[in-house]
Amino acid sequence: MAANFSNPVVRWIDHRLPIFTFLHHEAHEYPTPKNLSYWWNFGSLAGIALVIMIVTGITLAMHYTPHVDYAFSSVERIMRDVNFGWLIRYIHMNGASFFFIVVYIHIFRGLYYGSYKAPREILWMLGVVIMLLMMATAFMGYVLPWGQMSFWGATVITNLFSAIPLIGDPIVTWLWGGFSVDNPTLNRFFSLHFLLPFVIVGVVILHIVALHRFGSNNPLGIDVKGQKDTIPFHPYYTIKDAFGLGVFLIFFAAFVFFAPNYMGHPDNYIPANPLSTPAHIVPEWYFLPFYAILRAIPDKLGGVLFMFGSIAVLFVLPWLDRSPVRSGQFRPIFKIFFWILLVDVVFLTWLGGKPAEGTYVILARFATAYYFIHFLVVLPALSIFETPKPLPKSISEPVLGAGGGFAGATAAPREKV
Amino acid sequence: MAETHEGDSRRDFLIISTTAVGAVGAACVAWPFIDQMNPAADTLALASIEFDVSTVAEGQSVTLTWRGKPVFVRHRTPKEIEEAQEVPLDDLRDPQADSDRVIKPEYLVLVGVCTHLGCVPLGQKVSDPRGDYDGWFCPCHGSHYDSSGRIRRGPAPLNLAVPSYEYISDTVVRIG
Ligand code: HEM
Ligand code: FES
Numbered sequence: 001m002a003a004n005f006s007n008p009v010v011r012w013i014d015h016r017l018p019i020f021t022f023l024h025h026e027a028h029e030y031p032t033p034k035n036l037s038y039w040w041n042f043g044s045l046a047g048i049a050l051v052i053m054i055v056t057g058i059t060l061a062m063h064y065t066p067h068v069d070y071a072f073s074s075v076e077r078i079m080r081d082v083n084f085g086w087l088i089r090y091i092h093m094n095g096a097s098f099f100f101i102v103v104y105i106h107i108f109r110g111l112y113y114g115s116y117k118a119p120r121e122i123l124w125m126l127g128v129v130i131m132l133l134m135m136a137t138a139f140m141g142y143v144l145p146w147g148q149m150s151f152w153g154a155t156v157i158t159n160l161f162s163a164i165p166l167i168g169d170p171i172v173t174w175l176w177g178g179f180s181v182d183n184p185t186l187n188r189f190f191s192l193h194f195l196l197p198f199v200i201v202g203v204v205i206l207h208i209v210a211l212h213r214f215g216s217n218n219p220l221g222i223d224v225k226g227q228k229d230t231i232p233f234h235p236y237y238t239i240k241d242a243f244g245l246g247v248f249l250i251f252f253a254a255f256v257f258f259a260p261n262y263m264g265h266p267d268n269y270i271p272a273n274p275l276s277t278p279a280h281i282v283p284e285w286y287f288l289p290f291y292a293i294l295r296a297i298p299d300k301l302g303g304v305l306f307m308f309g310s311i312a313v314l315f316v317l318p319w320l321d322r323s324p325v326r327s328g329q330f331r332p333i334f335k336i337f338f339w340i341l342l343v344d345v346v347f348l349t350w351l352g353g354k355p356a357e358g359t360y361v362i363l364a365r366f367a368t369a370y371y372f373i374h375f376l377v378v379l380p381a382l383s384i385f386e387t388p389k390p391l392p393k394s395i396s397e398p399v400l401g402a403g404g405g406f407a408g409a410t411a412a413p414r415e416k417v
Numbered sequence: 418m419a420e421t422h423e424g425d426s427r428r429d430f431l432i433i434s435t436t437a438v439g440a441v442g443a444a445c446v447a448w449p450f451i452d453q454m455n456p457a458a459d460t461l462a463l464a465s466i467e468f469d470v471s472t473v474a475e476g477q478s479v480t481l482t483w484r485g486k487p488v489f490v491r492h493r494t495p496k497e498i499e500e501a502q503e504v505p506l507d508d509l510r511d512p513q514a515d516s517d518r519v520i521k522p523e524y525l526v527l528v529g530v531c532t533h534l535g536c537v538p539l540g541q542k543v544s545d546p547r548g549d550y551d552g553w554f555c556p557c558h559g560s561h562y563d564s565s566g567r568i569r570r571g572p573a574p575l576n577l578a579v580p581s582y583e584y585i586s587d588t589v590v591r592i593g
Contacts, residue, residue, distance in 0.1 A: 152536065155535040155536065156534040156535060156536065156557065158535075159533075159534040160534065162534075173456060176456075177454055177456055177457070177460070178456050178484070178485055179456065179464075179484035179485055179486060180484065180485035181485075182460075182485045184457070274485060274486070274487070274537075275480055275482065275487045275529075275537060276537060277536040277537045277555075277557060279556050280556070295558060295572075300533060300534075300573075300574050356559060
C-alpha cells in the first residue's frame with residue numbers, strides 16, 4: 001500500500017522507515033465521513049491546544065524557579081523582565097482555560113451524537129483518561145506561581161485524600177512530602193506538571209489509533225457504507241480544521257491580549273501565605289461543576305466519592321446507554337434530556353463559584369442528584385422505552401436520494417474497506 | 418505428549434517461581450521511589466518549637482508556625498473557659514472534654530488547620546469573626562469551632578487538633 005512519492009529522498013527514507021506512507025495513510029487519504037459538521041472541529045483544536053501548552057510551558061520552565069522563596073517572584077520576573085514573558089505566560093494561562101473549553105465541547109459533542117457507543121467504547125474511555133490527566137496537570141500548574149489561590153487550592157484539593165478511611169492522612173503527608181503544602185510539594189508538582197502533558201500526548205496517540213480503527217462518527221450516527229459516504233481527510237478536513245483554528249485563535253487572542261486575567265482570580269497575585277486563608281477560595285472555572293458536587297454532599301468522604309463518581313460514570317457510559325441509535329437527532333426524548341443535562345452542568349458550574357451556604361447548597365444538591373439520575377436512570381430507561389425515528393439508509397441517501405444506499409460491510413474496520 | 422507432562426510441571430514451577438521472585442524484586446525496587454516522597458529527614462528534624470506563653474495577654478491569641486502549619490495559642494478568658502467546660506459532651510460531634518484538651522486551662526494550644534479541607538480558621542485577630550461558639554470560624558466551607566477548638570457546626574468532622582506539647586518551665590511550652 002506504499003504511496004508513490006515523487007521525491008527520491010522521501011522515497012529512500014520511506015523504504016527504510018515508512019513514516020511518509022503512514023502519514024499519507026492516516027492524514028491524507030484517510031477516508032472521513034463527508035457529512036461532519038463544525039462540532040467535529042474540536043478534536044483537532046484540542047490537539048493544537050495541547051501543542052500550544054507544551055510550547056509555552058517549556059518556554060516558561062526556562063525562566064521559572066520551583067522554590068517557595070522564588071516561585072512567585074520568578075513568575076513576576078517573567079511578566080516584567082523576560083522578553084515577551086508576559087505574552088508567553090498569558091498564552092499559557094488562558095490556553096489552559098481554552099483547552100478545557102474545547103475539550104468540554106468535544107465531550108458534549110460525543111454525548112449528543114452517541115460517539116461513545118460500539119465500536120468506539122475504548123476511544124471514549126481514553127478520552128475520559130485524557131480529561132482526568134488534564135485536570136491533574138492544570139491543578140498542579142496552577143500551584144506553580146505560588147500565589148494565595150495556588151497555595152490554598154493545593155491545600156484543599158490534597159486534603160480531599162484525607163477523607164479516605166485509615167490511610168487518608170499518611171497519603172496526604174506522602175503527597176505533601178511534609179506536614180503541610182510546602183517546598184517539597186511545589187517541587188514535585190513542578191516535576192509532574194512538566195511530565196503529565198507528555199503522558200497526555202501518549203494517550204492522545206492511543207486515542208487517535210482507536211479513532212482510525214473505525215473512523216469518525218458523524219452527525220447521523222450511522223456507519224459509513226462505502227466510498228460514496230466518505231471524502232479524503234486532506235484537503236477537505238485539513239482546510240476545514242484550519243478554518244476552525246482561525247476562528248478559535250480570534251477568540252483566544254481576544255482574551256490573551258484584552259482580558260488576560262478575566263478567567264483568573266486576583267488573589268493569586270498575592271504571594272502564598274500559609275498562615276492566612278483568603279475569604280473566598282474558588283478553583284479555576286473548569287473545576288467548578290465538580291467542586292459544586294463536592295460541597296453539595298454534607299459528608300467529607302461522601303463529597304469526595306460523589307465528585308470522583310461524577311467522572312467515573314462517564315467511563316461506564318457506553319454500558320448505561322444501550323440504545324442502538326447513536327445520534328441524538330433520531331432520539332426525540334434523549335434529545336430533550338441531553339439539553340437538560342447541559343443546563344444542569346452549566347448550573348453546577350455557576351453554583352460552584354458561589355459560597356457554600358443557604359439555598360446554594362440546596363440547589364447544588366438537586367443539580368448533583370439530577371446529574372447522576374441522568375446517567376444512572378434516564379439513559380438506561382430511555383434505551384428501553386424510547387422509540388427512535390427511522391434512520392437513513394446511508395450518509396449519502398438524504399442527499400442523493402434512494403440511490404445513495406449501499407450494500408456492504410457495517411462498521412467494518414477501515415483496513416477492509 | 419504424555420511423556421512431556423513431567424517436564425511441563427517442572428517448567429510451570431520455574432515460571433511461577435521466576436515470576437514470584439521478579440514481582441517481589443519489582444516491589445522492592447518500587448518502594449524507594451514511593452518512599453522518597455515522604456517527609457525527608459530535615460523536614461522531620463524541624464518538627465519542634467518552643468514558646469513562652471506568658472507573652473500572650475488574657476483574651477489574646479497568637480499564631481506560631483510549626484511544621485509549616487499555623488499553631489494557635491489563645492490565652493482564654495474565664496468566660497471562654499467556663500463555656501468550654503460546661504458543654505454537655507452529647508452536644509459534640511467529636512466528643513472530648515475541655516480538660517482533655519489543655520494542660521493549663523488558661524492556655525489553649527491548637528493546630529490551626531480546619532479538619533475539613535485544611536483552611537486556616539478565622540478568630541485569631543480581634544476583628545475576625547469567631548463563629549457562633551466564641552472560638553473560630555472557617556470561611557472556606559463554614560465550620561464553627563468553640564472556645565475549646567471543638568467542631569460544633571459545619572462540614573468539618575473533627576475538633577481542631579491539639580499538638581503534642583509540654584511545659585518545659587512554668588511558662589515555656591515545647592510543641593512537637
Ligand atoms: C496539558 C497541558 C498543560 C496545562 C493544562 C497547563 C496548565 C497550567 C496552568 C493552569 C498554569 C498556571 C498559570 C498561572 O496562573 O500562572 C500553569 C503554569 C505553568 N506551567 Fe503549565 N500546563 C500545561 C503544560 C505545561 C508544560 C508541558 C510545561 C513544561 C514544562 C508547563 C510549564 C509551566 C510552568 C513553568 C508554569 C508556571 C509559570 C506560570 O504560572 O505562568 N506547562 N500551567
Ligand atoms: S476547610 Fe474549613 S470548612 Fe472546609
